[in-house]
Amino acid sequence: MKINRRSFIEKSILATAGTLISHKQIQAGVVLKHKGLRNKPVVISTWTHGYAANEAAWQILSKKGKALDAVEKGVMVIEADADNTSVGLGGLPDRDGFVTLDASIMDENGNAGSVSFLQHIVHPISVARLVMEKTPHVMLSGEGALQFALANGFKKENLLTEKAKKEWEEWKKEAKYQPVINIENHDTISMVAIDAQGNLSGACTTSGLAYKMHGRVGDSPIIGAGLYVDNEVGAAAATGMGELVMKTLGSFLIVEFMRNGLSPQQACEKAIERIKQKLPDYKKFQIGYIALNKAGETGAYSIQEGFNYAKYDKKGNKLIDADYILK
Numbered sequence: 001m002k003i004n005r006r007s008f009i010e011k012s013i014l015a016t017a018g019t020l021i022s023h024k025q026i027q028a029g030v031v032l033k034h035k036g037l038r039n040k041p042v043v044i045s046t047w048t049h050g051y052a053a054n055e056a057a058w059q060i061l062s063k064k065g066k067a068l069d070a071v072e073k074g075v076m077v078i079e080a081d082a083d084n085t086s087v088g089l090g091g092l093p094d095r096d097g098f099v100t101l102d103a104s105i106m107d108e109n110g111n112a113g114s115v116s117f118l119q120h121i122v123h124p125i126s127v128a129r130l131v132m133e134k135t136p137h138v139m140l141s142g143e144g145a146l147q148f149a150l151a152n153g154f155k156k157e158n159l160l161t162e163k164a165k166k167e168w169e170e171w172k173k174e175a176k177y178q179p180v181i182n183i184e185n186h187d188t189i190s191m192v193a194i195d196a197q198g199n200l201s202g203a204c205t206t207s208g209l210a211y212k213m214h215g216r217v218g219d220s221p222i223i224g225a226g227l228y229v230d231n232e233v234g235a236a237a238a239t240g241m242g243e244l245v246m247k248t249l250g251s252f253l254i255v256e257f258m259r260n261g262l263s264p265q266q267a268c269e270k271a272i273e274r275i276k277q278k279l280p281d282y283k284k285f286q287i288g289y290i291a292l293n294k295a296g297e298t299g300a301y302s303i304q305e306g307f308n309y310a311k312y313d314k315k316g317n318k319l320i321d322a323d324y325i326l327k
C-alpha cells in the first residue's frame with residue numbers, strides 16, 4: 001500500500017497517541033502540549049491588506065488587550081478603506097447595484113454574532129459584535145440587521161463609491177457572471193488572533209462576491225463556514241468562493257482537525273483536500289484558509305496559487321505566500 005506524506009503524518013500522530021488512547025485523552029494531550037509553548041500574542045489575516053489590519057490589531061494585542069477587541073479593530077481598518085473593493089465601504093455591488101455586506105465574529109467563550117445581507121453600514125463587524133453581545137441570537141439579516149444597527153447608533157451611509165459604480169457599469173455591458181480567480185472573489189478580510197492571556201477570537205467581513213445575485217449570502221457570516229473559534233483548540237477562517245466553504249463547513253472542519261492533533265498547516269491542507277474530494281469543479285475557484293492553534297502556531301493553504309496572508313507576532317509583521325494544492 002502506498003503511503004503518502006500526509007497519511008504518514010496522520011498515522012504517526014495516531015501512533016504517537018497510541019492506538020488505545022481515547023479521543024478525550026488525545027484532546028487532553030493537545031491541550032498539554034500547548035501549555036509549554038508561548039508564541040503569543042499572534043494575529044494572522046487574509047491577503048495583502050491583512051498587513052494594515054494586523055497593525056491595528058497589534059496595537060491592542062501588544063498592550064495585553066483582548067483578542068476580541070484586536071480582531072474587531074483590525075478588520076475595521078479595511079471596512080473603512082474606500083479603495084478596497086471587497087469589504088465595507090467601496091465594496092463592489094451585487095448585479096443590481098446594491099452593496100450588501102456579510103460579517104461574523106467569535107470570542108473566547110464560544111459566543112458568536114453575525115450579520116448577513118446588511119446594507120448602508122460601514123462597519124458590519126461591529127454590528128455583528130453587538131448581535132453577539134446584546135441579543136439572544138447569532139445572526140441578524142437584511143432589513144432587520146439594518147434596523148438593529150440604526151437603533152444602536154450606527155449611521156446609514158452610501159457605500160457605493162464612484163469607483164465601484166463605474167466598475168459595475170462596465171460589468172453590466174456584458175453582464176457575465178463568471179468569478180475570476182483571485183480577482184472577483186478576492187479580498188475578504190478574515191482575521192484570527194491569540195492574546196497575551198492565551199485567549200482566541202476571530203472576525204470575518206466582506207461585501208461578498210462582486211456582482212452576485214441580489215440576496216446572495218456567502219460563507220463569511222455562517223459560523224463554522226467563514227469563521228470558527230474554539231478557545232480550547234484553535235481558530236480558522238476563510239476567503240474565496242463562499243459556496244465551496246459552506247458546502248464543506250471549512251473553518252469548523254479545520255478546528256476539528258486541530259482538535260484531533262493536526263497542526264494548523266496540516267488542518268488547512270486537509271480542509272482543501274476535502275473540497276477537492278467533494279466538489280469536482282473546485283479547480284475553477286479560489287479558496288484560502290488560515291488557522292491558528294492554542295500554542296500560537298499558524299498555517300494557511302489554498303486551492304490556487306496567489307493567496308497570501310499577513311502574520312504579526314513578536315518577530316514583527318510580515319506577508320507570507322500560502323502553499324496551494326493545484327500545482
Ligand code: SD4
Nearest residue numbers: 186187188208218240242
Ligand atoms: C464570499 N467568501 O462572499 C466571500 C468572498 C471572499 O475574498 O472571500 N472574497 O463568498
